[in-house]
Amino acid sequence: MDSVTQAALGAAVAGLIAGKKCSPKVLLAGAALGTLPDLDVLIHYGDPVSDMVKHRGFSHSIFVLLPFSWLLALVWQRFKPTVFSFMHLWFLVAACLITHPLLDSFTSYGTQLLWPLSASIAVSSIFIIDPIYTVPLVVMVLASLLWREKGAKLCGIGLGLSSLYLTWSVVALSMVENRVENQLVGTPLEAQPVFIAPTPLNTVLWRIVVLDGDTYWEGLTSLLDDNPHIDFIAKDRGKWPLQDKPQHLLMLEQFTQDFVKYQHIENRLTATDLRLGVAQYLPFSFQFAQQNTGHEWQFGLPIAIESPNVRIKHVPALWLRLLGNQAIDANLCHEAECPKLERSAQAAIIAG
Structure with a gap:
């Protein structure tokens, strides 16, 4: 705290x-x-x-x-x-x-x-x-x-x-856990790792992350929702492209219990903690490898990557979502990620 x-x-x-x-x-x-x-x-x-x-x-x-x-x-x-x-x-x-x-x-x-x-x-x-x-x-x-x-x-x-x-x-967390469990039962995500946390400054609106191989599913649910159904959005989790992992990456994976997102950005390999943050605002992201001019990967000490600033337009959206407005869920994800809601037949199964 x-x-x-x-x-x-x-x-x-x-x-x-x-x-x-x-x-x-x-x-x-x-x-x-x-x-x-x-x-x-x-x-x-x-x-x-x-x-x-x-x-x-x-x-x-x-x-x-x-x-x-x-x-x-x-x-x-x-x-x-x-x-x-x-x-x-x-x-x-x-x-x-x-x-x-x-x-x-x-x-x-x-x-x-x-x-x-x-x-x-x-x-x-x-x-x-x-x-x-x-x-x-x-x-x-x-x-x-x-x-x-x-x-x-x-x-x-x-x-x-x-x-x-x-x-x-703790009671609110238990209520959300039951809501998530009821929705995922009988779907391909039933046995997958789930992370649940409150969004900033409250215990009414909760963020859920479900791991699914090189994809993770993210959703929001408010205890004020009329409909307990959670609209999950599929996002790329990626995978570590190299055979070996640096020791610091293994440390991060253990610390986050594998709730990590991997990205190949230009000539860098990065990993981001999926637990801490909300929507696309994930503050703990690190560079673990960089490609030299010979296209060989070089490892060194990890470098912290500056997180994006919170968009002002998302603040009232989060407040409205807290109050139970489920129609704005898609507006809280990055514009480039929103179409992935229907990326596969599995999405239809999870969305109900």
């Missing part, structure tokens, strides 16, 4: 745990602790793919944060004594640190909560920025600065409201 959300979450957690000892200093410390795990973005691993894959790694692991919180509380108590007992202080510090990766695990990016184990957890029920989750935390933390005697209670209310919304996001 974004830094404002993590700071507000850390402050609210600190205020609630502090109880009657809640103060502006406690809230400020909680906000700082809440953003601390994301300082790993300052670490450069040598290339953009490694930076992407290794973000939310060791700094988001409960196996690291638990002993680190103990050490931090010990140093804090030693050099700046507080009104808290050591165990109370340790609990406060640990809670502020660990709620950060716990919240991150509900996004699509993936969080290595169990690092050094390789498992990455991504519930994918909430977008990385969602004001409906963040606003109650911010409002109640600010209110606790004005009414200090009720600080802990106000922080608790903020956490309760945001947690209810987070719970709703």
Whole structure:
């Protein structure tokens, strides 16, 4: 999640745990602790793919944060004594640190909560920025600065409201999963890998990606749709044209669970993460090989490719789609890709 959300979450957690000892200093410390795990973005691993894959790694692991919180509380108590007992202080510090990766695990990016184990957890029920989750935390933390005697209670209310919304996001995801499963059953895509994620800033409009060899099918569905039917659009996924794959590409494939789009653009071979983004706005795209003048492919460190800017005309279209206007689905794809909706007989089967 974004830094404002993590700071507000850390402050609210600190205020609630502090109880009657809640103060502006406690809230400020909680906000700082809440953003601390994301300082790993300052670490450069040598290339953009490694930076992407290794973000939310060791700094988001409960196996690291638990002993680190103990050490931090010990140093804090030693050099700046507080009104808290050591165990109370340790609990406060640990809670502020660990709620950060716990919240991150509900996004699509993936969080290595169990690092050094390789498992990455991504519930994918909430977008990385969602004001409906963040606003109650911010409002109640600010209110606790004005009414200090009720600080802990106000922080608790903020956490309760945001947690209810987070719970709703999981329920909404389950509803969309059932909708997708019901539509794909009995079609050629029934057993294919499916990725589902909310579109930016909400948990009402959802994006679905289904892998199908060198094709992927993309659709949008809103919980406000009168008709639960999803209009899937077929898009080229491509395939890696060379016999060997560079190690960084294998890293990206593992990180994305193979939700990758391959492209041969002029003299470059690129791969794009299909999970993060919406429609044709996919921000994580990388160049892995380039052809020299002798038409031989040369591999080097991957290079990040600048993503296209969001077209202003698509913003109101997304809003209308969220409200249940299914007639504009095709307008949200790139003009050159829209005709592929009927690219094969399979399209007719999936479209119903």
